[in-house]
Amino acid sequence: MKKFVAILSDMEHKIREGYFGPGRKLPSVRSAAEEYGCSISTIIRAYAELEKRHAIYSVPQSGYYVVEKSGDWRSETVSETIDFASASPDLDVFPYLDFQHCLNKAIDTYKYHLFTYGDSHGLETLRQTLVSHLAGDQVFAKAERILISSGAQQVLEILAKMPFPNGKSTILVEQPSYDLYLRYLEAEDIPVRGIARTAKGIDLQELEEQFRSGGIKFFYTMSRYHNPLGTSYSVEERKAIARLAGKYDVYVVEDDYMADLGAERFDPIHAYDRSSHVVYLKSFSKIIFPGLRLGAVVLPERLLKTYHKYKNYPDTSLLSQAALEIYIKNGMYERHKHKIYGLYEERMRELNEALRRHNEAGLIEAADVRYGVYVQFKLPKTVNIERLIKRLAERKVSVVSGKPFYLADFAEREKFIRISVSRAQRERIGEGVRAIVEEVRRGNGW
Known part of the structure; x- marks a missing residue:
């Protein structure tokens, strides 16, 4: 299955990036099998899937060809602005056709049950499906502890109150x-209360002191592909956080909303939880599309009863839940996940290379982030962020200030802009980075 997914993702990537242009003939089944080192049946299956997605078409006795689109609809949606600000997924890779199929299948399967109010815990069959889905991320839980939500924000608000x-x-x-x-x-x-986290990580001694004497109910953290830093905790940090939670009876709310945006193996803090102190959050919006508004929370047994009291009504579409269940079960989610993180990995690589080319003086500090969509560009203290953002806007480069990502009374702030590659056109990333470096140099008095 993994071999097939990788081959299909690579083929889609080559079509999307123009390696196989509109109207061009694809390699023969035999040639493709030799190239990928797989069986002919695997290539036939991949080509059939691409046909189903209307990416290619077959001509009897001739072969497979890339579909020619009448007009380039992308040109109508592509802005002149180099967008390093948007956090929502790339419009060009939303799985419209696949998810439409799942919606239709859900209606056929569940019929009138989808038009009732449903269970506030979420669709039972989806929760059962998520047991094995989450286990793939080393999050092991029974269906009774998995609840469906309309997104991470709703869960976070309930937990806060x-x-x-x-x-x-x-x-x-x-x-x-x-x-x-x-x-x-x-x-x-x-x-x-806030605790400083930088691209280098978190001070575990300070964290322990906060846990020991700060009256902390729970610690809210993004363990991987942090927003806005883009970095992830090391294995040692994740293990230490889980251990400290149990030692000082402090809960950890782990927001793993970007869990599927990287190829690296990553066991979340939840995997090291031996005292049932970790609440695990996952969102599906970053992989499929924001409008889906579906997420899942895995709760420790001790929190279930109280959480149910605060969330005592269904708030998510049963139709969307049923479609997501089918989307995951049919392997579509896994295939699309590979496509998405492959796309963002390329953009991250382009961003890192562009920064190495243009930032020779080292005015901008940035970690070597390879997965996810965010990177922190740390700036010299002499740079005025508002003026920098205004000048970049005049050059049609959009970025986000780091100021809103701090509590109003938190003093130990770093001066930075957040860079997101989720909507950035790969071929223009270098141009955008060059503009940022030039304006930082200008703002620093060079």
Whole structure:
């Protein structure tokens, strides 16, 4: 299965990037089998899947050809701006046809059941499907502990308001962190405290002191492909966080919303949890499309009853849940995941190479992030971020300031802009990085 998925993803990539242009004939089945080192039946299956997706067509006694599109619809949607600001997935790779098929299949399978209110816990068959799906990420849980939500934000709001068994009240958040959640906590006057996290990681001694004496209810963290840093915790850090949680009776809310955007093997903090103190969050929006508004939360047994009291109504479409179940079961999610992270990996590589070319003076500090979509460009203290962003906008380069990713009263801030590659055109990434370096140099008095 993995071999087939890799071959299909590579073929789609070559078509998307123009290696096989519109109207061009693809390699024969035998040639392709030799090239990929697989059986002829695997290539036939891949070509059949590409035909089903309307990417290629077959001509009897001749071969397979790339579909020619009437007009280039992409040219109508591509902006002149080099977009390093948008966080939503690339419009060009949304799995419209596949998910439409799953929606139709869901209606045929579940019929009138889809038009009832449903269970506030989520569709039972989807939760059962997620047992094995999450196990692939080393998150092992029974279906009773997996609940479906309308996204991570809803779960985070419920967790912030509900009481926890440890009787503590303060939420500890990484700084910087998810800006919308920070604004929510401040607006609701929920006790919140920050702890510095940089591209190099987190101070585990400070974290232990906070856990020991800070009255911490839970620690909110993004263990991999952090927003806005883009970096991931090391194995040692993940193990230490799980150990400290059990030692000091502090819960960890692990927001693994980008779990599927990298090829590297990564065991989440949840995998090292021996004391049932980790809440695991996963979103499906970054892989499929934001409008799906579906996520899952894995809760420790001790939190289930209270969580149910605070979320006592269904809030997600049963039709969407049923379609997602079919999408995962049929292997479509796995195939699309490979396509997505392959696409973003290429853009990250282009970004890193462009920074090495243009940032010779080292004015910008950036970690070598290879997966996910975010990178932090740390700036010299003398640079005025507002002026920099304005000048870049004049050059049609869009970026995001790092300021909103901090609590209002957090003092130990780094000066940076967040770079996202999710909507950046690969062929223009170098041009955008060059503009950023030039404007930083200008703002630094060079």
